[in-house]
Amino acid sequence: MSLLKSSGVRHRRPQFHPLTVAAVERLTDRAVAVSFDIPDELRETFRFEPGQHLTLRATIGGTDVRRSYSICMSRAQAAGTGRLRIASQEVDGGAMSVWLNRVVRPGDRIEVLAPLGDFVCPTVDTEREIVAIAAGSGITPVISLVRTVLEEEPGTQVTLIFGNRTPDSTMFRAELESLAEHCAARFDLIEVFSRDSSGARDPLLTGRIDGAKVRQILRRTGVAVPEVDEWFLCGPIGLVHDVRTTIVGEGAEPASVHHEEFFQEPVPAPAD
Numbered sequence: 001m002s003l004l005k006s007s008g009v010r011h012r013r014p015q016f017h018p019l020t021v022a023a024v025e026r027l028t029d030r031a032v033a034v035s036f037d038i039p040d041e042l043r044e045t046f047r048f049e050p051g052q053h054l055t056l057r058a059t060i061g062g063t064d065v066r067r068s069y070s071i072c073m074s075r076a077q078a079a080g081t082g083r084l085r086i087a088s089q090e091v092d093g094g095a096m097s098v099w100l101n102r103v104v105r106p107g108d109r110i111e112v113l114a115p116l117g118d119f120v121c122p123t124v125d126t127e128r129e130i131v132a133i134a135a136g137s138g139i140t141p142v143i144s145l146v147r148t149v150l151e152e153e154p155g156t157q158v159t160l161i162f163g164n165r166t167p168d169s170t171m172f173r174a175e176l177e178s179l180a181e182h183c184a185a186r187f188d189l190i191e192v193f194s195r196d197s198s199g200a201r202d203p204l205l206t207g208r209i210d211g212a213k214v215r216q217i218l219r220r221t222g223v224a225v226p227e228v229d230e231w232f233l234c235g236p237i238g239l240v241h242d243v244r245t246t247i248v249g250e251g252a253e254p255a256s257v258h259h260e261e262f263f264q265e266p267v268p269a270p271a272d
């Protein structure tokens with residue numbers, strides 16, 4: 001189906017495909033991963049660049065709801081399993097995130113749009129230095145990018161700074177730690193927790209990630225900002241903008257800084 005705009009340019013209406021849920025995996029108390037079987041005839045349609053997202057559509061409480069969820073697996077994992085995996089962190093009062101976390105089961109059919117988005121990192125034959133900075137559910141496109149780069153670029157170095165409230169609320173923690181162990185020479189995983197009741201943790205790795213903390217962590221780990229080839233930032237808008245401003249101020253090439261924002265953090269009400 002298509003629409004003919006007055007410019008004469010034909011725009012295809014996005015086409016949703018009903019996909020079967022193959023698995024629902026609990027990641028944390030508030031997050032699940034949902035995998036879809038991709039039938040052979042849709043393999044080409046659902047071919048993706050790591051970092052892209054799927055748009056899901058469902059009728060929830062009588063309302064047509066459409067939301068984006070990033071693919072959170074590498075290209076090789078997708079090819080090997082014939083599935084695509086997304087993950088959703090439950091948002092209080094949220095329509096689709098609550099439905100995905102509490103209602104959806106294997107065997108259900110969900111309408112899904114082909115992958116979209118330009119928060120991507122086409123792999124290359126050269127050796128690169130890549131830094132990714134993610135917070136909370138912002139890890140979803142980043143785990144796809146990081147894993148694909150490590151699998152497809154044998155000489156590339158990757159640093160991931162990943163912020164969460166606590167170890168237990170961290171999505172893909174075991175998977176990332178196992179990847180860091182497996183690729184120890186090329187993948188530096190730096191976890192930052194905003195809530196640490198023990199007081200025993202390194203203060204630099206405690207608290208919310210912001211530009212100043214990122215600057216200090218990069219100095220300590222010996223990453224020379226102007227020499228980084230590509231940056232990938234994903235998380236709340238405030239964090240992404242603060243980190244971007246900081247690293248560009250430290251000499252990062254603006255065109256090398258890619259970012260994806262999931263959500264505008266609520267602006268606190270002004271004090272009376």
Ligand SMILES: Cc1cc2nc3c(=O)[nH]c(=O)nc-3n(C[C@H](O)[C@H](O)[C@H](O)COP(=O)(O)OP(=O)(O)OC[C@H]3O[C@@H](n4cnc5c(N)ncnc54)[C@H](O)[C@@H]3O)c2cc1C
Nearest residue numbers: 067068069070087088089093094095096097137140262263
């Ligand atoms: C390109 C893109 C990729 C995304 N990828 C992912 C992903 O991989 N995993 C994932 O969990 N989410 C992802 N999101 C966010 C996701 O699309 C939804 O916005 C989120 O799940 C909330 O939808 P909802 O229907 O549950 O909440 P809604 O019903 O839309 O919102 C309910 C309330 O929660 C607030 N709210 C909405 N979103 C958030 C949020 N993210 N954090 C805090 N409060 C919020 C709203 O202001 C509203 O008050 C992505 C968003 C974009 C744009």
